[in-house]
Amino acid sequence: MRALLTTWGSRGDVEPLVGLAVALRGLGAEAVVCAPPDEEFATLLDRAGVPLAPIGPTVRSVTAGAQPPTAQDAVRLASDLVAAGFDTLAAAAEGCDVLLANGMIAAAGARGAAELLGIPYVYACYHLRGLPPRKISPEANGQSAKDAADKAHWEQGQKAIAMFAEALGGHRAGAGLPPVDDFLDYVYTARPWLAADATLCPAPPERTDIGVVQTGAWVLPDDRPLPQELDAFLAAGEPPVYVGFGSMATSSPKDTARVAVEACRARGRRVVLARGWADLAPIDDAGDCLLVGDVNQQALFPRVAAIVHHGGAGTTTTASRSGTPQVVVPQIGDQPSWAARVADLGIGVAHHGPTLTGGSLAAALDTALDRRTRTRARAVADTMRGDGAIVAAELLLDAARPEGPTGIV
Known part of the structure; x- marks a missing residue:
């Protein structure tokens, strides 16, 4: 056939x-x-x-x-x-x-x-x-x-x-x-x-x-190992926050990266920043932010503290299966619906609107990094086939x- x-x-x-x-x-x-x-x-x-x-x-x-x-x-x-x-x-x-x-x-x-x-x-x-x-x-x-x-x-x-x-x-x-x-x-x-x-x-x-x-x-099963630099970064401290928007082009990549990195730093978290089609980039040379390209999200997501993403069907599914809390920042199409579902399930936060601000991401991360959210995210992951x-x-x-x-x- x-x-x-x-x-x-x-x-x-x-x-x-x-x-x-x-x-x-x-x-x-x-x-x-x-x-x-x-x-x-x-x-x-x-x-x-x-x-x-x-x-x-x-x-x-x-x-x-x-x-x-x-x-x-x-x-x-x-x-x-x-x-x-x-x-x-x-x-x-x-x-x-x-x-x-x-x-x-x-x-x-x-x-x-x-x-x-x-x-x-x-x-x-x-x-x-x-x-x-x-x-x-x-x-x-x-x-x-x-x-x-x-x-x-x-x-x-x-x-x-x-x-x-x-x-x-x-x-x-x-x-x-x-x-x-x-x-x-x-x-x-x-x-x-x-x-x-x-x-x-x-x-x-x-x-x-x-x-x-x-x-x-x-x-699609992904058995690729994580790049050595990323694996070493993950092992060098507490789990970082992942920030990436996949194929979405954000309105202001520099502002998005700055807000994300500063909000994570304010909470004592390092950042894994995915370049994506938005072409995100670190805001300085500090060692607490690592830029990555196309990597195995199935291997990466269980090792981070929270996942900030755009809410595409594939990323939302992979994030939910990982048992890691999410902050969904929807941009277009069905993404607001995925964000709402993540919030309804208690496995993360639906960000209001497509543009991050320091205050909006800070509030979202406070919920996502809460122990109760991680417990719920792991429980929901166990129900997924x-x-x-x-x-x-x-x-x-x-x-x-x-x-x-x-x-x-």
Whole structure:
């Protein structure tokens, strides 16, 4: 069996697919990951021994420019990625038995590729916001307008239709495929997969309009040793605080680093500062702050006192599994929801807004470094499962069989 797994997004979107590909390989199947051609992602796939089929522009070229992308940029990217589904993706899927797409931006063109090749298609997401929005607005459905999250989710669906539907219709017509009657049903299917841990992100029981398949998070095992300099730094004193924002570009990297380092120093804590796409850097030459690049977070996080991060699905999952308290400083998308869940579980703090100040981080660290928070974080970590990628791989093997499971298209 051969599967094509595709996404277009940051490392937090790509790495789970690599974890799924490795799990499929362990079951005797082959997998190709179709993802953006960022150098970081190519290195990740090469390390895992998983073939990469590049699609679209690099994510960094779109998100980390001098100016943030405009609405017109988003529409143009959406159209380009739909087109890529009907050529690049369809070519990469030749000889495959099933196609799995993560996220709306990849899925809009992916199902067309699956149709052209006559293979099953599966939609998967990493958070509740990736599930299909309801068909009608919360107000029209009799829900309170104060349910901001549900309203935002519905509005997200309307924007997706506006961005993708016209391009999709044109490419389907050009490929000899019939028009789509319901764009949301077409992309999300009636049985979307939720690749998230059930403790950290439980499937919503009220969504009786869809049959959510919760597999658990797709974690790529990482056995890389920590760099010698980092290992020595960790061993040289009390556990430091980790600060990193992954693929997020903060509004002012110098201010972010300064606030983080000074707040940690005020609490007698050293700092492991992750450079990331924000290009964070130490504020001076003092020996209590160590700058790191791409390191094994699975090995690092259990050895720090607290984890200050942006709240991406992958980082939040790894941090939660480590049993170390968190301070989540959400920047965009589903990150505020992850921050709220961390706070609700009592395993860390949800920072208010994307910009750190000395006072806001100081207050958050006081809670995160409290012994009771660490005790709770360790207890929650014990409830989290690590077999999500294997569960999903087995389901995908079922989907690829000629008869297929009910609900997979």
